[in-house]
Amino acid sequence: MRLDLFEADYPDIRELHLFSEMADAQFMKLMRGAYVQNFPPRIELITEGDSSDFLHIVLSGSVDLFSTWNGRETSMSTAWPVSTFILAATIRDAPYLMSARTLEKSRIALIPSRDVRAVFDADQRFARAIVSDLAQCYRSVVKAQKNLKLRSSLERLANYLLQQQKQSGSAKGFDLRFEKRRIASMLGMTPENLSRAFKALRPYGVSIDGSHVRIADLEDLKRFAKPDPLIDDSAT
Amino acid sequence: MRLDLFEADYPDIRELHLFSEMADAQFMKLMRGAYVQNFPPRIELITEGDSSDFLHIVLSGSVDLFSTWNGRETSMSTAWPVSTFILAATIRDAPYLMSARTLEKSRIALIPSRDVRAVFDADQRFARAIVSDLAQCYRSVVKAQKNLKLRSSLERLANYLLQQQKQSGSAKGFDLRFEKRRIASMLGMTPENLSRAFKALRPYGVSIDGSHVRIADLEDLKRFAKPDPLIDDSAT
DNA sequence: CGCTATGTTGATCCATATCAATAAGTGTGG
DNA sequence: CCACACTTATTGATATGGATCAACATAGCG
Numbered sequence: 001m002r003l004d005l006f007e008a009d010y011p012d013i014r015e016l017h018l019f020s021e022m023a024d025a026q027f028m029k030l031m032r033g034a035y036v037q038n039f040p041p042r043i044e045l046i047t048e049g050d051s052s053d054f055l056h057i058v059l060s061g062s063v064d065l066f067s068t069w070n071g072r073e074t075s076m077s078t079a080w081p082v083s084t085f086i087l088a089a090t091i092r093d094a095p096y097l098m099s100a101r102t103l104e105k106s107r108i109a110l111i112p113s114r115d116v117r118a119v120f121d122a123d124q125r126f127a128r129a130i131v132s133d134l135a136q137c138y139r140s141v142v143k144a145q146k147n148l149k150l151r152s153s154l155e156r157l158a159n160y161l162l163q164q165q166k167q168s169g170s171a172k173g174f175d176l177r178f179e180k181r182r183i184a185s186m187l188g189m190t191p192e193n194l195s196r197a198f199k200a201l202r203p204y205g206v207s208i209d210g211s212h213v214r215i216a217d218l219e220d221l222k223r224f225a226k227p228d229p230l231i232d233d234s235a236t
Numbered sequence: 237m238r239l240d241l242f243e244a245d246y247p248d249i250r251e252l253h254l255f256s257e258m259a260d261a262q263f264m265k266l267m268r269g270a271y272v273q274n275f276p277p278r279i280e281l282i283t284e285g286d287s288s289d290f291l292h293i294v295l296s297g298s299v300d301l302f303s304t305w306n307g308r309e310t311s312m313s314t315a316w317p318v319s320t321f322i323l324a325a326t327i328r329d330a331p332y333l334m335s336a337r338t339l340e341k342s343r344i345a346l347i348p349s350r351d352v353r354a355v356f357d358a359d360q361r362f363a364r365a366i367v368s369d370l371a372q373c374y375r376s377v378v379k380a381q382k383n384l385k386l387r388s389s390l391e392r393l394a395n396y397l398l399q400q401q402k403q404s405g406s407a408k409g410f411d412l413r414f415e416k417r418r419i420a421s422m423l424g425m426t427p428e429n430l431s432r433a434f435k436a437l438r439p440y441g442v443s444i445d446g447s448h449v450r451i452a453d454l455e456d457l458k459r460f461a462k463p464d465p466l467i468d469d470s471a472t
Numbered sequence: 473c474g475c476t477a478t479g480t481t482g483a484t485c486c487a488t489a490t491c492a493a494t495a496a497g498t499g500t501g502g
Numbered sequence: 503c504c505a506c507a508c509t510t511a512t513t514g515a516t517a518t519g520g521a522t523c524a525a526c527a528t529a530g531c532g
Contacts, residue, residue: 048466069386070462076381088371088378094472097378120367127363131356134370135324141377142324142333145312148384149424150305153520181478188385193520195480210479210529226306230284236330389488417510429488431512446497446511 006036006109009059013109016057016082018133021125030119034111045100045108052089052096054110058082061106064182065098075185077140078103078178087134090116103178139236146231153189157197158225159232160187161206165215176211242272242345245295249345252293252318254369257361266355270347281336281344288325288332290346294318297342300418301334311421313376314339314414323370326352339414375472382467389425393433394461395468396423397442401451412447 010031013019019027036059039045045056048067056063056079063079076098079085089096090113102108120127147156160183168174176183184194198208204224205216215221229236246267249255255263272295275281281292284303292299292315299315312334315321325332326349338344356363383392396419404410412419420430434444440460441452451457465472 067382067386067466069382069464069467072386074382074385076378076385088374091367091371092375094375095466097375097382097466121360121364124357124363127360127367128357131327131363131367131370134367134374135327138324138370138374138377139328139330139333141374141381142312145377145381145384146303146305146310146333148381149310149312150303150308179478190521191479192481192522196520228305230303230331230333231305415510426489427511428490428513432488 006031006034009036009107009109012059012082013057016084018084018129019126021129022119022123023125026119026123026126029122030111030115033115034109036107036109039102039106039108041102041104041106043102045102046086046096048096048099050096052086052094052113055084055090055113055116056086056100057084057109057111059107059109061108062103063100063106063108064103065100066185067098073185074188075182077144077186084133087130087137089113091120091130091134093117140234143231148188150231153187153193154197154200155225156187156189157194158201158204158206158221159227161201161213161215162218162221162225162227163232163234164213165218172216173212173214176213180211242267242270245272245343245345248295248318249293252320254320254365255362257365258355258359259361262355262359262362265358266347266351269351270345272343272345275338275342275344277338277340277342279338281338282322282332284332284335286332288322288330288349291320291326291349291352292322292336293320293345293347295343295345297344298339299336299342299344300339301336302421303334309421310424311418313380313422320369323366323373325349327356327366327370329353376470379467384424386467389423389429390433390436391461392423392425393430394437394440394442394457395463397437397449397451398454398457398461398463399468399470400449401454408452409448409450412449416447 013031014027019030039061045063058079058081060081062081063085065076065079065085067074067076079100085100086096086098088094093113116130120130147159151159164174164176178186180194181191184191187194189197198206201221201224204221206221207214207216249267250263255266275297281299294315294317296317298317299321301312301315301321303310303312315336321336322332322334324330329349352366356366383395387395400410400412414422416430417427420427423430425433434442437457437460440457442457443450443452
């Protein structure tokens with residue numbers, strides 16, 4: 001299971017802000033028990049309800065965090081390189097609340113949860129980084145919940161597109177980064193409804209061709225979407 | 237503003253698991269800059285978007301955490317004695333994502349956020365407690381989101397009633413702890429819809445008289461509600 | 473190339489919101 | 503203590519957002 005080339009990943013992990021400030025000795029202590037593995041797409045890495053033995057880190061690729069109940073399933077969020085997931089379960093030594101599957105070919109590092117908790121107590125800066133990370137995760141979910149409870153699906157899509165547009169940097173047009181099916185699930189709607197929602201945004205200058213989106217007039221769409229930093233900004 | 241009797245609250249605050257393990261000196265450092273105030277009902281304590289200068293602690297009464305967007309409003313959660321709120325904003329020194337108002341006459345302690353961050357770095361046990369608290373908060377919101385995305389409003393109500401029944405401890409029957417208007421908002425529905433939802437649960441043995449709820453057969457309701465520890469248990 | 477999963481479109485159904493009217497509390501000041 | 507105002511809860515009628523079901527098109531992919 002353990003790969004010889006793992007050391008090659010140290011710099012990537014080290015620069016993750018969770019690990020960037022900590023003492024070398026403590027970092028190595030974490031790495032000693034860790035291992036890295038490559039996974040093909042669509043592999044279920046963890047299942048909700050399982051005990052949280054490892055903190056996971058996405059080194060490359062991407063991971064879908066989703067949940068199920070009574071035969072239904074929904075996408076909760078996406079983990080990108082380089083970031084951790086299920087940090088909260090690791091901290092509390094509690095069962096996972098979400099399942100995780102690779103979206104594409106992905107490289108994942110696993111650090112024994114026990115080591116994370118031990119090093120937390122031994123390294124001030126690591127503790128500071130963990131709490132900061134966790135607080136950010138918390139705030140992200142709160143924003144997601146506000147998004148769900150205060151907006152219609154059309155408003156959620158409009159704001160999602162504005163976010164994506166912003167992230168892409170390009171003046172006009174960007175590609176959707178996921179299957180529409182998954183975007184629909186993330187936004188809390190069905191694929192059929194998403195398909196119609198795109199059309200419903202046409203009067204506001206949104207046009208879509210396959211996975212390519214163009215927004216004719218940002219201000220026009222913003223007037224409808226009413227983006228709010230306390231819901232839509234990922235940073236704050 | 238500062239009350240002479242504040243010292244009387246020390247034991248209550250001290251026994252909050254966030255503060256129970258820390259060194260005396262550090263605890264006093266936190267208390268030195270803190271103060272306590274009594275508020276009448278329905279007073280807005282903080283407004284979303286404001287900068288987070290104080291960590292708040294509910295000593296008695298209760299506090300509604302809510303959010304607004306585009307003229308709409310929704311209840312996100314409730315803070316009870318003795319617990320903190322807006323810990324995440326304090327940690328990250330970021331603006332509040334939620335507003336807070338007293339539900340009833342309440343006694344609130346305020347600790348300067350700067351002090352919290354300073355003592356975090358100085359006291360191992362306090363750091364450990366904060367991270368644990370925060371992880372629990374995070375997991376609560378994730379559960380709330382699963383509840384919203386995976387269940388219909390009728391299913392949410394059914395599970396809410398099962399939770400309340402369990403908490404009440406009594407064999408049959410308990411009183412709703414909030415106005416129905418607020419329960420509706422918490423569950424992400426309108427008051428009218430809640431009113432009808434109660435009736436729709438009658439076939440499963442739920443009867444309501446004012447704010448008093450009786451569940452004829454728990455198993456019957458559970459068969460419909462399908463409660464799930466990964467959504468409904470507050471502890472895990 | 474054909475298979476399978478994804479996306480689109482249309483028809484319909486259902487859950488939930490909205491609007492409106494009324495009833496029942498709850499608190500206030502005379 | 504009562505009358506009044508005001509908020510909350512209920513109920514009915516209706517509208518609508520969004521889900522579901524079904525058919526078909528399309529795009530990846532072995």
